[in-house]
Structures are given as C-alpha cells and as structure tokens.
Amino acid sequence: MLLLLLYVVITCIVAVVLVKLIDKFLPSGAKPIISVVLWVVCFGLAYLIYASVMKPIEFKQEKEARYEIAVKTMLDIKKLQTGYKSVNGKYADTFEELVNFVETGQFEIISRRDTSVVDAAKNAAFGIKVDADGVGGFYKDIVITEKLGTVSVKDSLFKNSDRYKRLNVVKVGDFEVPVIMKTGLVNRNDMNISTFQATIDKNALLKDLDPELIKNENKVESIDEINGPQIILGSLDEVSLTGNWPKKYGSNE
Numbered sequence: 001m002l003l004l005l006l007y008v009v010i011t012c013i014v015a016v017v018l019v020k021l022i023d024k025f026l027p028s029g030a031k032p033i034i035s036v037v038l039w040v041v042c043f044g045l046a047y048l049i050y051a052s053v054m055k056p057i058e059f060k061q062e063k064e065a066r067y068e069i070a071v072k073t074m075l076d077i078k079k080l081q082t083g084y085k086s087v088n089g090k091y092a093d094t095f096e097e098l099v100n101f102v103e104t105g106q107f108e109i110i111s112r113r114d115t116s117v118v119d120a121a122k123n124a125a126f127g128i129k130v131d132a133d134g135v136g137g138f139y140k141d142i143v144i145t146e147k148l149g150t151v152s153v154k155d156s157l158f159k160n161s162d163r164y165k166r167l168n169v170v171k172v173g174d175f176e177v178p179v180i181m182k183t184g185l186v187n188r189n190d191m192n193i194s195t196f197q198a199t200i201d202k203n204a205l206l207k208d209l210d211p212e213l214i215k216n217e218n219k220v221e222s223i224d225e226i227n228g229p230q231i232i233l234g235s236l237d238e239v240s241l242t243g244n245w246p247k248k249y250g251s252n253e
Contacts, residue, residue, distance in 0.1 A: 059213045063206060064249075067226060070170045070200050071249040073179060074233045075196050078241055083107065091183050095168040098174050102164045105153035111146040170200060177204045184236040200231040220241035224248070226239050241248060 072230035084092045092098045119140040128137035169176040183196045218229045232244040
C-alpha cells in the first residue's frame, strides 16, 4: 500500500510540473486544452498504477478465501474417512459410500477403564503362592472395555448439517471444482494397510482470476503457502493423513 501511495504522489508531482511548464511557455489560447488533456492523462496513469498494484493484492485475498473453503472440505473428508475406517477397517472408495455411511452408519459407544489383576502366569513362573482368593505376588495392568450403546454417524459428525452430501465438489461463485478421491493399499510389516488421497486442482479453483498470477501461484515454494498445483490430503504411498496446506487454513496434521 505504501508503494501504491508513492506511485500516486509521483504521478501528481509530474502532473503539477507539466502544468507549470505549460503555463509558462505555451500561448494562452492553447493552455486550457493542453492542461485538460494532461490532467486526463495523469489521472489515467494514476488509475493504471493503482490497478497494477492492487491486482496481486486482490488476487491474494480471493485466493486465500477460496483455499479456506477448499481446506474446510478436505477436513470434513478426513473426519468422515477416519470414522468410516474405524468401523469398516478401510477407507471408502467413493463419495457415495461416505454419504451412505453418514445416513445409515452407527458408532459404538465404548467405555474403557484401567485396572490391575493378579498376574497368575508370572506368579507361577517365580513360584509365588497366592492366598485363597488368588491375591498376592505380581499384578498386571489391563484395560476393560464395555459397549454402552451406539450413536448415529450423522449425529456424531454432521448434526444439523447436510454438507456431507457435497464433499465431492468445492463451490466457488457460479462454478464447482471437483474433489478427486482415490484409495489404495501399502504393505507394512507384511500387512496391507488402507490409504487414501483427496486432491483439488488449484488451476480449476482459481480459473477465473488473472492467468499470469495463477501461473506464478503454481510455482510458489513457501512454508506459508500451498506449494504445487494441487491441494492434497493424505497419500496413496504412505500411511498419512497430512495436508499440504499451512496451518493458517486449518489443521494439516
């Protein structure tokens, strides 16, 4: 903004100098016309300078607003996929499966509490005798779990909201940008572990903005920006639910 003000001030100074020179050296009959023309040119230049300075500022504001919407969608997908995997042991392959899970699925309500019990095997190994009630010697810590009931997925994750039905797109103005979701398997310690990745094309998200600024945005490399041409959640090659956006847009862990 300071640079913008500096450009405007310089333009105004040049205009004043030109008007003074005209007033001193041109015939009186030509002065009014030339002065008006010069003032129009100066105001036009000032506007062009203003527009050129404001263009990247306005682009940044609009870009960040759209990224916030996109990341919010990604976080909803992450929350829903995590819940789906906790029930089904794998990630959902399609958005249709996720919608059906919200509308028909149930989460179990589990109570867990820690307690200690006699470690009979260890007592026997060390030849330790216990009393008639089995008490004495070594103890071990265990976790006792108990199912208390169930709660619907919708009430748990999307109560009073139906935005889960539109997680396959990000709506920007009068157009929609698709969210691409893929699933896979990676082998870790002889186990096949489910993975998923969701992506949003930055070019599609910003398509109605300045092409040159979009091109530069795809090349950005900064810890405070979303690097590369896509907004990415998760990975098909790693067991990860990390997002590639900075935390100013939302949690990326």
